[in-house]
Amino acid sequence: MKTRLVEAPFSETFIAQFVALSERIFQQSADRAWLDRLQWRLEKMPDVTIFVAEVDSEWIAYKAGYATHFNRYYSWLGGVAPSLRGKKIGKALMDQQHNWLQSSRFKSVETHVAQDNEAMVRLNLKSGLSIVGMFSKDGEPNFIMKKTF
Numbered sequence: 001m002k003t004r005l006v007e008a009p010f011s012e013t014f015i016a017q018f019v020a021l022s023e024r025i026f027q028q029s030a031d032r033a034w035l036d037r038l039q040w041r042l043e044k045m046p047d048v049t050i051f052v053a054e055v056d057s058e059w060i061a062y063k064a065g066y067a068t069h070f071n072r073y074y075s076w077l078g079g080v081a082p083s084l085r086g087k088k089i090g091k092a093l094m095d096q097q098h099n100w101l102q103s104s105r106f107k108s109v110e111t112h113v114a115q116d117n118e119a120m121v122r123l124n125l126k127s128g129l130s131i132v133g134m135f136s137k138d139g140e141p142n143f144i145m146k147k148t149f
């Protein structure tokens, strides 16, 4: 497995790979609204960083986020291809993201996660994030989780 960090601007090929893997990870087709939001985030948000894991040039996992303030980062979206879960790939990408944040100007990373997403909540806890709040997203309870560097 190889991992790499990709930063803006993102090519059309890159975005197509991001969408294709997202559809595998979340097991649903990306609709127009989702694609529009993705495109907007990739083009407009500051310091977008996407850590990609590949095997033989095929994408198997990614972890994406962006800055919300000068020194605060939001870890937005991530996942591992379903057949490759439980092999520490999610943890490896999370570690890379945190190492990169620590070596840059960021002082904290924050993320939102559905409370019933046990795998992601546990991975976040294992990676040093704590639950600092809760909110409801589309009627679904979410945790706000944060780690300070």
Ligand SMILES: CC(C)(COP(=O)(O)OP(=O)(O)OC[C@H]1O[C@@H](n2cnc3c(N)ncnc32)[C@H](O)[C@@H]1OP(=O)(O)O)[C@@H](O)C(=O)NCCC(=O)NCCS
Pocket (backbone or CB within 6 Å): 025, 026, 076, 077, 078, 079, 080, 081, 084, 085, 086, 087, 088, 089, 090, 091, 092, 113, 117, 118, 119, 120, 122, 123, 124, 126
């Ligand atoms: C969450 C996700 C990224 C974890 O990736 P992964 O590569 O399978 O996880 P890892 O093998 O690196 O696991 C690291 C730790 O996370 C926790 N974890 C991972 N999967 C878990 C599961 N199914 N149940 C409980 N804890 C889990 C464990 O603490 C694990 O450490 P351990 O094996 O020593 O106990 C993966 O399940 C996934 O892609 N889920 C769907 C996408 C998603 O929900 N993304 C988050 C919203 S954007």
